[in-house]
Amino acid sequence: MAQPRIEFETDVFSPSGLTLLVQGAAQSHVDPGDPTRLFFEYTRRIGHVIDAMRLPGSPLRVLHLGGGALTLPRYVEATRPGSAQVVVELDRELLEVVLDRLPLPAAAEVEVIVGDAASVIGDLAAAGTSFDLVVIDLYARLEAPAFVDTREFMAGCLALVAPGGVLVANVADAAGLERLRAQARAVARAAPSAELLVAGDPSVLSGTEEGNAVLVAAPDGVPKHLVQRLREHGPHPAEVLERERLDFVLWDAC
Secondary structure, three states: OOOOOEEEEEOOOOOOOEEEEEOOEEEEEEOOOOOOOOOOHHHHHHHHHHHHOOOOOOOOEEEEEOOOOOHHHHHHHHHOOOOEEEEEEOOHHHHHHHHHHOOOOOOOEEEEEEOOHHHHHHHHHHOOOOEEEEEEOOOEOOEOOHHHHOHHHHHHHHOOEEEEEEEEEEEEEOOOOHHHHHHHHHHHHHOOOOEEEEEEOHHHHOOOOOEEEEEEEEOOOOOOOHHHHHHHOOOOOOEEEEHHHHHHHHHHOO
């Protein structure tokens, strides 16, 4: 019997956790019994970025480019009720399966758009929309669309960031950091004055192992205490690169 293209696998670590599989590859993890439980390492690091925005519990305007199991929209709704969120996902069937199995809370203000992120960000900009947080997590299995590495795409995303807001991207990379360097360069070219930082496992950020890094770009400066939060609250081991150390890893290392 052929394996379903989209399925959920029970989490052995909690009674209510589920892993979303697409063509057999783990795509997202979600715990409908506790939406604040972020299981994948990169989602926990992005959770720290969300937590560092404004005062705890304050509603945010959030754009999610890439839907998956809607793990982060659920986290935002659970920790910051009343937030206005937009989710952009290309795979209509994936969204339908996820929402049928795991509906969003009735009170959640989440608009779901089926479409290509590169086109939708232009539509949002034309409508004058802006967000406190723009999250980029665009993958089909382990591959990101080529446009994610371009200055034009990152410029379009940054144009949607409201004053004081932040852009954060999940970067799944092979050893050598080729994808991270490409996306960081694209951001730097799009917004040369933006503050950048990268968080992840030290073995990943050294370029010796494959894994996920979280790239943060803040046109008006990184939120207060974010670096401390990323370093102290894990998942461990945790490394944060910024300023000269980040410059060395992204541009000067051989």
